[in-house]
Amino acid sequence: MVINVRLTLTVLLIAGLFFSCGKTNYPAYPDTVIGSAYPNICQTDNGFIMIWYEGDNEIVMSEFNGNDWSTKDTIVSSDRFFKNWADLPQIYHAGGDTFAVSWLEMSDEGTFDYDIKVAMSTNRGKTWTDPVVPHQDGIKGEHGFVSFFGFGKQTGLIWLDARAMMAGDQEHGMGTMRLYASTINPVGELGLEIMLDNMVCECCPTTAVNTSVGPLVAYRDRDNDETRNIRLTFVNGAHPSVPIHDDGWIIPGCPVNGPVLAANGEQVAIAWYTAPDNNSKVNIAFSHDGGLTFSDPIRIDNGSPIGRTDVVWLNNETILVSWLEEGTDTGELIIKSVNVDGRSKKVKSINVNSSRGSGYPKLAITGDFVFVTWTEPGVDGGIRSEWIRTSKLVEW
Numbered sequence: 183m184v185i186n187v188r189l190t191l192t193v194l195l196i197a198g199l200f201f202s203c204g205k206t207n208y209p210a211y212p213d214t215v216i217g218s219a220y221p222n223i224c225q226t227d228n229g230f231i232m233i234w235y236e237g238d239n240e241i242v243m244s245e246f247n248g249n250d251w252s253t254k255d256t257i258v259s260s261d262r263f264f265k266n267w268a269d270l271p272q273i274y275h276a277g278g279d280t281f282a283v284s285w286l287e288m289s290d291e292g293t294f295d296y297d298i299k300v301a302m303s304t305n306r307g308k309t310w311t312d313p314v315v316p317h318q319d320g321i322k323g324e325h326g327f328v329s330f331f332g333f334g335k336q337t338g339l340i341w342l343d344a345r346a347m348m349a350g351d352q353e354h355g356m357g358t359m360r361l362y363a364s365t366i367n368p369v370g371e372l373g374l375e376i377m378l379d380n381m382v383c384e385c386c387p388t389t390a391v392n393t394s395v396g397p398l399v400a401y402r403d404r405d406n407d408e409t410r411n412i413r414l415t416f417v418n419g420a421h422p423s424v425p426i427h428d429d430g431w432i433i434p435g436c437p438v439n440g441p442v443l444a445a446n447g448e449q450v451a452i453a454w455y456t457a458p459d460n461n462s463k464v465n466i467a468f469s470h471d472g473g474l475t476f477s478d479p480i481r482i483d484n485g486s487p488i489g490r491t492d493v494v495w496l497n498n499e500t501i502l503v504s505w506l507e508e509g510t511d512t513g514e515l516i517i518k519s520v521n522v523d524g525r526s527k528k529v530k531s532i533n534v535n536s537s538r539g540s541g542y543p544k545l546a547i548t549g550d551f552v553f554v555t556w557t558e559p560g561v562d563g564g565i566r567s568e569w570i571r572t573s574k575l576v577e578w
Contacts, residue, residue: 209551212244213254214565220541221555221565222270224281225494230546231307232555233257233273233283234565241271241285243307248549255307262288264296266326267538267557268387268438274330274337279306280368282330282337290322298325298341302370311370317362318375319345324359327440329390331397331417336365336373338417340388340399346380359384361401363417378417379403383410387440387542394448395472396420400441408434412441412454414473426467427479429456439489446495448472449522453482453503455489462487464505468522480524483507484516488536492545494552496575502529502552504545506536515543515556519575529575532568535559547572 212232214221221234229246236242236254239261244254264286271285281303289297299313316339317325324344331338340363347357358381365373383402390399396418403413403425409432411425426441441454450469457463464487465479486508494502496519504517513536520526532554534540539559546553552575555567 208569209246209249209553210251211567211569212246212251212555212565214567216562216564218564219557220265220267220270221544221557222272223544223546223553223555224273224275225546226275227278229548230553231273231275231281232544232546233271235263235265235271238263238265243273245306246546246548246553257283257307257310258285258299258301258313260287264288264326267541268385269326270387270542272328272330276302276330276332276337276368278304280304280337281307282339282366283310284328284330284339286326292322294324294344295322296325298328300328300339300366300370302337302366302368304368314366314370314372316341316364316366316372316375317343317345319343321345323347324384327385327388329388329399331390331399332392333365333397333417336367338363338365338390338397340378340390340401340417342382342385342388342401344384358382358404361388363399378415379413379423381405382413384436385438386436387442389441389443390417391443391445391450391473393445393450393472395474398443398445398450398473400426400443400452400454402436402440408432410437412452412456414452414476416473421474426452426454426476427465429458431456431458433457437489442491442493444493444495444501445473446498449495449498450476451493451495451501452476453491453493453505455487455491455505462489464489464491464503466493466501466503466520470522480520480526482518482520482526488513490542492543494545494547496547496552496572500575502545502547502575504543504554506534506540506543508536509533512536513540515554517545517552517554517570530554530568530570539563
């Protein structure tokens with residue numbers, strides 16, 4: 183009987199070792215529910231934080247620390263959210279346990295009458311300051327597409343501002359959208375607001391990073407002839423504002439497709455969608471001097487891109503880029519690794535609903551994994567996520 187027990191244990195141990203050798207262990211997934219939507223992510227000092235809409239009246243957060251997710255916690259509740267597939271709530275790690283968060287709330291009864299609300303936390307999201315409105319115009323109209331960046335001991339932010347547009351209940355106004363910037367300190371006090379650009383595209387997401395030169399922002403600009411290039415601006419005025427490239431895309435309306443920046447010391451990567459002459463493209467470009475100059479665009483799409491890009495640095499030589507592409511039946515979320523010398527390879531293709539309801543898919547990196555998340559629209563839909571191992575992403 184003893185011999186049989188030992189034999190059984192040996193067999194079980196061998197089987198367990200064999201099973202574990204063939205098993206791929208992935209981290210846990212966030213605690214999202216049916217009806218959750220529009221996740222957004224910021225990297226932290228030990229992982230990343232994800233925020234999302236939990237239903238229509240709550241914005242919640244959960245932090246992944248490299249091993250586990252924190253219990254999700256409600257940041258703010260409201261029955262006045264302006265919930266938009268492209269204009270997501272934003273969260274930003276300002277260092278230590280200090281975070282900034284922004285969201286949109288209706289300010290009046292017009293379809294596009296909404297304000298930006300911003301709050302700060304100095305205890306890693308346990309409590310938040312009373313929300314403030316960074317735009318001081320008092321006009322009922324569109325204010326949104328926030329991006330945060332570091333600005334000394336304060337947190338900087340930019341946003342699209344419709345104070346110069348004529349208000350309308352059912353459609354966008356007839357004036358011009360502007361780009362503004364301001365700051366907020368850890369206790370929730372606002373600085374002065376400044377105008378960065380007096381004519382920009384009306385509803386494309388913005389992006390911002392801190393580089394060795396200073397805070398760099400990118401956004402879709404708008405010229406009088408309706409050319410809509412991606413423009414780069416240093417908030418501290420370290421370098422003249424310039425387009426990343428003269429794409430020559432003339433379109434008499436906003437494509438709701440903004441750029442995304444990612445910084446890694448002196449190196450900066452940017453990805454963006456453009457479609458001159460109805461030729462859709464996803465381009466990337468690299469800077470090796472803190473964003474002062476960039477390489478020529480490198481086209482990386484598969485031929486039928488929808489856009490909605492995201493970018494993270496894998497190491498000093500390689501980025502990971504994601505975007506949506508038209509698929510056979512629905513859409514595909516394509517993820518590629520791209521070396522700074524322009525070499526690229528496909529990492530992952532995920533079937534994703536390509537409608538606006540899928541929002542802007544987001545990437546984060548932690549340890550040996552990349553996390554990707556998006557929204558699956560529909561009655562039984564909600565936030566979907568996948569983990570990807572990084573071990574083979576940079577092998578060429």
